[in-house]
Structure formats: structure tokens, C-alpha cells
Amino acid sequence: MAKKAFSILAWGLIICFPLLFPKSYLLSVLIFAGIWSIMLIGFDVLVGYCGQLSLGHNAFFAIGAYSGGILAVKYNFHHPLLAMAIGIGISLILAWMIGVPSLRLKGYYLAIATLGFGLIINNIIIGMNALTGGASGLNFIPSFKMAGLTFDTDIKYYFLVWFFVALILVVTLNLVKSRFGRAFLAIQEEETFASMMRIPVARYKLFAFLYSAVCASIAGTLYAHYAGTITPDGFSFMISIHMVVMLFLGGKGTIWGGIIGAVFLKLLSESLSSFQEYEMPLWAAIFILVLIFMPRGILGTLQGAFQRFDLRTIQEGK
């Protein structure tokens, strides 16, 4: 019951905000928050549910962005949805190639392997000068257009992005509420036990990896068409760090937590924009504080508080 009310309230706020404050510069911040939310919803399936940490998803974000950028700017191919599809296709192929060997590794080793992958892709992008504009990147990426509509103002882009968020949220919630969600959680806890439940562990881990790569790619394409300019700097390893911090802050394993983390941290970094030079230590500090004081994140901790009034966590005999 509380969950339904929370959803309705959240979506109410999301829809009403731009209608009440159409000229607010915060619209731009919330557009970026929405783009990050798309990335994090998928990322939570991999990290929060399956328990596999990847530090290389910045690569898929980049692939989605450059697919949109390259096709529009270098080939005059202005069909963003198709570009998005192509970006997804490339991300899937690369995610498969890196996923199959990496997912055999556990914890620390998987993180390092994916980190390396992210760095390699970033370097390749810088190296493919003619196609990607190298270190200077691509400029004048046109606005997103879809179904005859062109999204050239902030308020239009806001609804476009949050429409995608809603779509991906619904699909992902369907996924994790099904037997697959339970299977992912089982895999996170103990792969040996999970495989005795007829769960093909390697296959499902790969699926979660691919799923999160697709979400990152979608987010990338939306980002490119909004920002108009993309450079390799914007797809560095820091993106992966931000993803992890945002997800942990919002609450991993809750799917909604990604959205909360994205909005919270985007608003925070916007209000502290004068502290640009302290960006990295600030993110590190937030992460450490979350891990110490609120390991289940904002949403996870709230859920825990509600559960104290619920039989779920009452100890035997108390």
C-alpha cells in the first residue's frame, strides 16, 4: 500500500514540477538526473540484484552517445531512434564480448576487469579521430526527434527523458518482480545454491550485464542529443564512479533507488558548483559516509524503517 502511494506521489511530483516552474534552470539539472536514472535503473539489476559490480559502464554510455553523435554529425543521418538502436546493438556486442570472460571473475577482479574495459573503450574513442573528433569530440549534434516531434526546448526534453525513465522503470520492475528477480538475488547470495534451483547462473549474470549495458546506451544517446556537444572527457572512468555512488546513496537493490540517487546528487553537485575542484574528494566522502552510516542507501533505509512495523524482521520469540 505504501509503495503504491509512494509511486503515485513521486510521479506526480515529476510531472508537475516543469508545469509549475517552466523556466526553472533546475529543469536542466533534472533532465540530466533523468538520463542518469535510466543508466542506474539498469545498473541496479546488475549490481543491486545480481551482485556483480562493473566499473566499465561508462563505455556503454559513450557508445550510445557517440552513435547518436557520429550518425547525425558525420553522416547527416538524423534519425535519433535508429541511432539509439544502433548504439544498443554495438553495446550489446561489446557487452557480450567483455561479459562472457569477465563474469567468471568475482568481486574485486570483476571490477578491475570492467574498469580496464571502460578505459580501453574511452581510449579507442579518442584514437578514432576522423570518426569521433578525437579529444575535441563532436559539436552541433541536433535535437532529438521522434514521432514527428522535435525536442528542442528544455521542457520538451524533460518530458522526453522522463517518459523514457517511466518506460524503463516499468519494464525493469516487471523483470525483478518475476522469477528472474528472485533468481538474481539468489545468485548474489550464493551461486552454488542458486544453480541447484535450476538457475543457469552464468547465463543470467550475462543477461544482467547486457541489460544494464542497453540502459546505459539509451541514456547516452539521449545525453548526446541534449548536450549537443560530446567529448571523451565526459565519458571517463569518473562516470562509473558516479554511477556507483549514486546507486549506493539512493539504495541499491530497490530499482527506484537509482532515481533517488541521481536526483539527489545532481541537485547537490549543481548547488555546490563553485566547489568544482573538490569534486572527486567530495564524491569519495559521500560514498564512504553512505557505506558507514547508511549502507542500504536512502530508500533501503526507509524500507527498513517501515519493516520494523512489519513481521518480516521481527525476531523469533520476541
Added chain:
Amino acid sequence: MESAYLELENVSKNFNGLLAVDRLSFSVAKGQIVSIIGPNGAGKTSVMNLITGVYPVTSGEILFQGMRLNGKEPHEVASLGISRTFQNVGLFKEITVLENVMVGLHGMVKSGVFSSMMGFPSVRQGEKEIRRKSLSALATINLGNKRNFLAANLSYGDQKLVELARAVVSVPKLLLLDEPGAGLNETEKEKLIRLILALKKEGMAILLVEHHMEMIMRISDNIVVLNFGHKIAEGCPEDISRNPDVITAYLGVDTSDAGD
């Protein structure tokens, strides 16, 4: 040997020089309870792990209804209708009791990821079925009222029962129990024995690894005794209890005339 469900033929397992299982052969028939006993380190749990594909065999064959098991992945072995419980309770502690049992029915439904993502009616139907069967299984072990408890918050005895329910909710043909009686009090052990005998009556083949001699003697049709990975005796409970080699293995008294 008619309707032998499980057959081990000269199965050996070598862990880098340590011979954990040495040319072991035995079989379990439909509706039969076979127990594996032996001192600690005799290789009992290794046998379980070999059957379920956690480790590959070094040599020998493991057959289930005539089909080769060795070489299959654990989830493939499970899909043939083989379930297992684990020595230290293989429950998923961070999810609820009901969710644990529902995981046991993961293989019952065939809906793929895309149907699930779309939330098709067939998927919702499947979920309802899984839920219904799981609740029914919990009712059988009288733990329905604890279905929304996190598995970690149950008593050890109740956790073992839930693990058993999860293993049998998919109605397996062969059930492997790894020390199901460990850590249980007398009442709980009685409950367990009754449940195992009820499953046997339904035609389930059961392979049991256990230390509690009393339980073994009461419910086993056949007992296999291992020592250092090697079968030193096999037979019905009466024969085993009187077998001098078995007594030696357990008590360490040297009754053979081998020199030092």
C-alpha cells in the same frame, strides 16, 4: 537393479593428489532410502558434490535413469529432477521464507525474460501458480505463518525445514540430503523422519548423508559406509551395525592383523 534411479559406477575423485572418493559404486532405486555414513573426512559430501556436478569426476560414471550425469552443470542436473539440501543450510538468508520456496519452483515455469519484462498474462499466471504451490508446501510443514519472515530470522530448525520444503516443492525424483539432522533437537528430528518417510512413500528416491546413527538405522533401506573415500561396507541396517570393519572405522580400534 530394476528401476535404479541413481547409479554410481567406480566413481573416483582426485583433488590434486588427495583421493577424496575411491572407486565408489552403489545405486539408489525409486522409493528407496540409501544412507552414506562414515567418519569425518570420509568423502560423503564430496559424493554429493560429484552427483550434482559441483565438481567433475576424475573417473567413473554417474547415471540417473540411464543418463550420464557426470559432465553436466549443476543447473542441468537439477533440471533432470534432482534436488539437494546443504550441510550448513543453503537458504537465501536475505529474502523471505516464501520467496525461498518460490525459488525452488524457478524451473517450473518456462516464461522468458522478455515475456516477464512485458508483464504478459501468462507470466502473471505462472507467478500465481508458483506462489500457490509454495504456500501449500509451507502449510505442510506448518510454517505458513512465517512466510514473510526473512529467512535469516528463523530458528535453525525451522530454516532446515524451509530448505527441505524448497527442495521438494518441485517434486524431484531424487532427493539428496546432506546432514539434514545436524543441529536438530529430538522433536525436530522426529518431524524430519516423518517427512522423509512420507516422501519415500510417494516414490521419491532419497540419498542421505548423515551422522545420527539412530536416524540412519530407523529409516534406511540400504547403508553405504565410507572411510577415506573408499566403500568398506554396504548393506541393510542390521548387517551394518554388526560389521566389524564399520566398528573399526568409527572407533579406530585396530582389529585387523595388519602390522604397524
